[in-house]
Amino acid sequence: MNKFLDVNELYKRDAKLKKEDVGIIMDWAEKQRHLPKITELQATLALHSCFYRVEAAKNCLDSYFTIRTHCPEIFANSNPQKNPPLKTNMNISFLSVLPEVSPEGYTIFITRLMDTNPENYSPVMGHKIFDMVALLQQHTKGPTNGIMVIMDMKGGVFGHVTKINLSDFKKFMVYLQTAMPIRLMAIHFINVVPFMDKILTLIKPLINKELFEKLHIHSNNDNLYNFIPRECMPSDYGGKGEPLAVLNEKYKQSIYDNQWFFDFQDSMLVDESKRSGPRKNADNLFGFDGTFKKLEVD
Incomplete structure (x- = not known):
């Protein structure tokens, strides 16, 4: 239903x-x-x-x-049962909505690699999964004051960066900045990789100044807690929330349980x-x- x-x-x-x-x-x-x-x-x-x-x-x-x-x-093709690469990537890139909102009333998303082998990584599928999860949240739970994304870069290597296709990346950035019906308030990078400067050099020409100013690079993960109370975070990060393994299973199940929504989107x-x-x-x-x-x- x-x-x-x-x-x-x-x-x-x-x-x-x-x-x-x-x-x-x-x-x-x-x-x-x-x-x-x-x-x-x-x-x-x-x-x-x-x-x-x-x-x-x-x-x-x-x-x-x-x-x-x-x-x-x-x-397109947002049914993991009919789209094998999508189903595969749901086990490679983890993305979940945390149960608690930030003090400003922002919904908190957290994402990280579960499989760190760059050969298995697909940036396009990462874009797709973020879109699916965020829009499902908007259409079934409703919007909050905004969305805050935590990108945990643990396990990231330069091979992940070289998988990026600039055409696909630019398309998604245009969509994110002009079309996606969300208020993206901040993106926080933690466990930052040594080549973060190269990533920023790559993406800066493809995003507007407003979005670039919403990027927060945390050389010390504890700095994140100046923006998000530690207790809001999963237990893996010293918070009171459920561990990533549990959240990961819930995130995948939510996609399977709400295929009606993704069929509607398609x-x-x-x-x-x-x-x-x-x-x-x-x-x-x-x-x-x-x-x-x-x-x-x-």
Whole structure:
């Protein structure tokens, strides 16, 4: 049974969310013949992610469905039973939502490698899994004041970096910054690798200044607890939360239990033949023709 959050719950929780603003967005969406039929919940999540700005929410929704449609290599086929690489990578990259929110009311995500062999690592599948888990959280639990991500780099080697395809990475960064209906407030890197400077050099041209300023590099992991109380963390980090092994199993089970949601996501595509004005493609969405090759570094 579908378990979307009742949109009326969001109106009750957040006085800044105005039903009349959501109505304006829904009326606009009805006139966009290229868009799929959006739900009131989707309109509400976009409005919340854009800090209640109606025009920004419209742009967010259009970009959201458009980018997802034009990047099937990242967003399509989100059924692990029918997508063996996805199922495999659910055992390679761990990602979980922590039960406790931060003092600012931010949902806390934590991710790390469970299998540190770079031969088995797929950055694209990592993008996909983050998108799946974050959007499932938004659509079933509802948004909080924002999202904070902890990236534990333990076990990372330079071979992981060389697996990055710049084309795919740029596509996901454009999506993350312009289309994904979340408020990304901070990304904290812990157990930082010695070649972190090379990673920053790689990603800086592909992200905007606002996102770059949200990156926090912790040379001492204890610095993380200036932002997130230690007790919120899993027991592996000295916190009071469940250990990573337990959270890992729960994260995988949540994907299997909510396949209805991912099937719904896969069905929400744009029809470019019905778009008013110029049609979208990889070139005008991302500023390249998709021919970037794998990263080459000295």
